Amino acid sequence: MADLFHSHLDKFVYKYIDGDSYIFLEGWSFTETASHQEYEIKVNGKVLEQSLVSVNRKDVADTYKLEKDQQDVGFRGMVHLNERINSFELSVESNSNRYLIINLKKKQLEKIESRDPIESKLELLENDNGNFMIIGWAFPIGYDYWNLSIWEEKDKQIDCDIQRIIRKDLALLFQLNNDSMDCGFSLKFKGNPEKKYYLKVEYGDKESFVELSKEVDLKDLTNFYMHGLNFHNIKSGLRYLRNNGIQKFVKRIFEGPEKKDISYNNWFDLQKPNDEELNKQRETKFVYSPKISLIVATYNTADRHLKAMIESVLNQTYINWELCIADGSDSNNVEKFIIKHYSNDNRIKYKKLSENLGISDNMNAALDLVTGEYVGLFDHDDLLTPDALFEIVSILQERKYPVIYTDEDKIDDATGELMEPHFKPDMNIDLLLSENYICHFLVVSKSLIDRIGMMDKNYDGAQDYDFVLRCVETVGVENVYHIPKALYHWRKHAQSTASNPESKLYAFEAGKRAIQAYYDRNGIDAEVEMGSILGFYRTRYAIKDEALISILIPNKDHIDDLKRCITSIENKSTYKNYEFIIIENNSELEETFKFYDELEKNNKKIKVVYWDGEFNYSAINNFGAKYANGEYILLLNNDTEIINEDCLKELVSICQREDVGCVGARLLYEDDTIQHAGVIVGLGGVAGHCFIGEPKDSGGYYNRILCIQDYSAVTAACMMIKTSVFRKVNGLSEDLKVAFNDIDLCLKIRELGYLVVYNPYAELYHFESKSRGLENTPEKVERFNREVETFKSHWKEFLDKGDPCYNPNLSLTDKSYALKRFKK
Secondary structure (H helix, E strand, O other): OHHHEEEEEEEEEEEEEOOEEEEEEEEEEEEOOOOOOEEEEEEOOEEOOOOOEEEOOHHHHHHOOOOHHHOOOEEEEEEEEOOOOOOEEEEEEEOOEEEEEEEEOHHHHHHHOEOOOEEEEEEEEEEEOOEEEEEEEEEEOOOOOOEEEEEEOOOEEEOOEEEEEOOHHHHHHHOOOHHHOOOEEEEEEEOOOOOOEEEEEEEOOEEEEEEOOOOOOHHHHHHHHHHHHOOOOHHHHHHHHHHHHHHHHHHHHHHOHHHHHOOHHHHHHHHOOOHHHHHHHHHOOOOOOOOEEEEEEEOOOOHHHHHHHHHHHHOOOOOOEEEEEEEOOOOOHHHHHHHHHHOOOOOEEEEEOOOOOOHHHHHHHHHOOOOOOEEEEOOOOOEEOOOHHHHHHHHHHHOOOOEEEEEEEEEEOOOOOEEEEEOOOOOOHHHHOOOOOOOOOEEEEHHHHHHHOOOOHHHOOOHHHHHHHHHHHHHOHHHEEEEEEEEEEEEEOOOOOOOOHHHHHHHHHHHHHHHHHHHHHOOOOEEEEEOOOOOOEEEEEOOOOOOOEEEEEEEOOOHHHHHHHHHHHHHHOOOOOEEEEEEEEOOOOHHHHHHHHHHHHHOOOEEEEEEOOOOOHHHHHHHHHOOOOOOEEEEEOOOEEEOOOOHHHHHHHHHOOOOEEEEEEEEEOOOOEEEEOOEEEOHHHOEEEOOOOOEOOOOOHHHHHHOOEEOOEOOOOEEEEEHHHHHHOOOOOOOOOOOOHHHHHHHHHHHOOOEEEEEEEEEEEEOOOOOOOOOOOHHHHHHHHHHHHHHHHHOHHHHHHOOOOOOOOEOOOOOOOOEOOOOO
8 A cells, every 4th residue: 555655855965986985865754554664775786785774753753643653764874885876776665565765777866976075064154244153064975084164265264263063963864983973063253245255174185165155954953953952843943043043043052952962971981091001000110109198078978979989099000099088977877888898908097086077177187097198189979080099190200299180070970971071271370369270189298288287177168279279379380280181070969069059158258268368378469259150259459559551552544443442441441540652554544644643632641653664563563662651561452442441450450460471351342252361372273262252241161261360372452561571572573473473472471481361350342353454365375374384483392282271181173172072
């Protein structure tokens, strides 16, 4: 009964590439009276052994009112042959009858044959006056790795925020392996609506261009969106798009299915040491083998948590350790459990306290049991990875650092799944004064503890924060070592701070007092405030004196931009001791020079100086700096506008510190998204801004956008620098005329031992690149490429080692702070 058979082919792609044939197909079929069917593929007259994958098609089941056990009526699959395909037939057997779904002969296949190795689709495009946002997917058939970039007219690469997206729906259809699943992308870039833009796909030694046209196909994207959020059908996804608009639709995609699809748990499983590597660690004989004493305070710890914690220590590949447990429980359960299961291991030391002394004194009681040379702080329900102590001792072979910390992640108490990795920077004092980013796993020499004392009960709840601050101030930041590996699993359950910060509000107040005590001990005139997010803090430094700021603004025509920039400072800034040095460089309009005359005539704070050479951002600013009378120089683009009235105060308050060389600000695009919140050296191959395009109130990765912190570089679109430091480093490097000169300047400053600090509380709008125009000529492209090589030659060793303010587990090719993709 043929009328009972229903089928549809949603996708059929045939490619013939370098002698290989590929067919990708997707669709559905069913017979109303049967619950089982067998597919058969016949190519060139021969039946293939490849089978199709069954797919749940609830949309079809709903349309035809099928039973729940009949929903797997979809199919998808790939055929790969090392020969040309001249005939293709797909049929299905059901109820002893065979039904034909598709039958193509040679001529029909030749008509649809493609030799393009790139499979791609543009699914969403938004163009708001040249602000492009594009979603789609692309990948080269037969390759596991490829790079993406955006090019204008195929001859000029442009800056672009590219986010790679895991697309399991496409991975199933095209039978992609795990390394190739991130074939989806989200693109954000600024361009000219009149120009054509292309996605460049580089794979192996080949490259292809995909035009980013205005034609889009929402079907695949909506299917992906629907699958991730478990909505019932495509219509509701389109309805969500229509009712909520593109921005919310895209946000729902990334905050919904994308978070579920990118599994840190799987990432960790792939990169952790395997059994062979762990066995090699167990066999390693170190020259220096210190005893590591792990101290734990228990309080009514659940048996399963206690067992997991102790077993994670017993499983260490480094065996010279002791576990020192001080138990403040109001019952004997912990004591009974330990005696029953671990009394035969003399490395496990247990002490039952007569009463609960509080977290600090309970930890101090555990410290009384210590006989090791190093002490590791360990919470009673958390876990160490098997290689944790091995990694610590490996570092101590090089140098006996008094303070060592590692990366960490969280473990879901209900599922055991690993999540929320915290991949940290190397020692970052300003970040530490904004949050206790060091946290776990912290190992400290016993000799240092003997000098500074252990936990202070006055900071219960943040006793470890106070402790690490005292450690750092005692040994100095140069003696703190960071191991960039997640060696500690912080348990996340309903009562834990990891899961619910509000469960321990008192701890955050204690953290504020710990930071304030640090400032008071070190004679720093500063006041600590609770941040907008629990566990994050803001420091307001008192300004010693309102020293003169020399504000250097290069300008070529664009008098409206310049006027807005100057007026915003004049009208908004509460800091008034500044001078403007306008560096005129080759303006062409007569009204520009009339405007300069008016400025100087009406405002004694303004001086216009004239640069007659070719455009060279470095040389122009170096020239202007010769006229600077201020203690501070503020490098400022003419297309900026300050937002908050204390913007200059915030910059000065940090730049005045003896350890600081320069300070950068938080810059926003006109649409209130992030343009600059620090620079990662190495991102994109050379250097890139992090968090581009994030909403202005977004915290970013572990709220880094909102934290005062040290970076390797900040942008010179708004950079305050001590005049004395500017002259010590001989200003900006003039062989970098346009690109990367500010990054180079910051690295020179750091090389002298000064800090480069990002301050999010100095906020400006940056109407980026209005003055110079697009990099759209062969000469400019050649110049840019030359400056890339110049920068790389200046800082080869730095680039090879990696940015210490970032983390080697995080991507330099995808979006900042995304997990690094690797192939083990």
